[in-house]
Amino acid sequence: MTIGQIARKSGLRASAIRFYERTGLIPKPSRVNGQRRYDDRVLDCLVLIEFAKSCGFTLDEIRQLFGGFTDLGEFRNRTPVLGRVRGLAERKIHELDALISRIEVMKATLARAERCRCVDAEECARRIRGLAEC
């Protein structure tokens, strides 16, 4: 399949697929007349990448997860991948917990701001400075 067909099947843009290849996220396919030719296995690759992205992993982290396997044959043997997934997944869950905590603080702060009764910006700023000192 050409890159355009892979793009349509995967829902990604061809430019994104080329970018993933350039940055070592997916293997370099064979070529016919200079054009990339793929088989179905790269679609599995792309599905796993999208899945990892939807979990909040960056492309750098995804390279750590799967990227050692630019050879698709090795990539398909998931045993060594599984260990890294567990480690990074656990770390990412903690990161997401921390993120949620920060967002909860923002929400609480906003809820207080909605009830703000300061008469001017100076009073408002003074109260905010007071909070920071707590």
Added chain:
Amino acid sequence: MTIGQIARKSGLRASAIRFYERTGLIPKPSRVNGQRRYDDRVLDCLVLIEFAKSCGFTLDEIRQLFGGFTDLGEFRNRTPVLGRVRGLAERKIHELDALISRIEVMKATLARAERCRCVDAEECARRIRGLAEC
């Protein structure tokens, strides 16, 4: 006060304060020999901006909140500001709720991924595609 003194008092870098001025977030101060000279009121401005940032507002949104008031005198009368704060705060709370929901989905997905028992990448990809169809 010079921009350096404001920077030390506010904890911001001078470059950030210049950037805020350039982008219409804070008023243009008077000058002596081409150098900016501030009075204390800009510190209130900066405190409110940092506060809004800590609530998750972008600089664009902060301009909507306070930015009409490049004249500090007007800015200090918070009455017209309050209405905009309530509207934007409510909207932002909903945005943050949506964000938390997305993060919770990520966490649940990661928890499932940690228990993954697929024998190869193809099986994994097939299961993930199945999820998308749910």
Added chain:
DNA sequence: ATTTGACTTAAAGTGGGCTTTAAGGCTTAC
């Protein structure tokens, strides 16, 4: 023969929120 459509590349652009750089000016202390 030429048009259409899909592909190729390297390089530059996007957005957000700044920071850094390069080149210079002005004041104060020695």
Added chain:
DNA sequence: GTAAGCCTTAAAGCCCACTTTAAGTCAAAT
């Protein structure tokens, strides 16, 4: 008079995950 230490500007750089652009190649259809 010269060095230190503050300030000035416009423009470029940074991070991330791509997209867009410009200029070109190639095969099939008309």
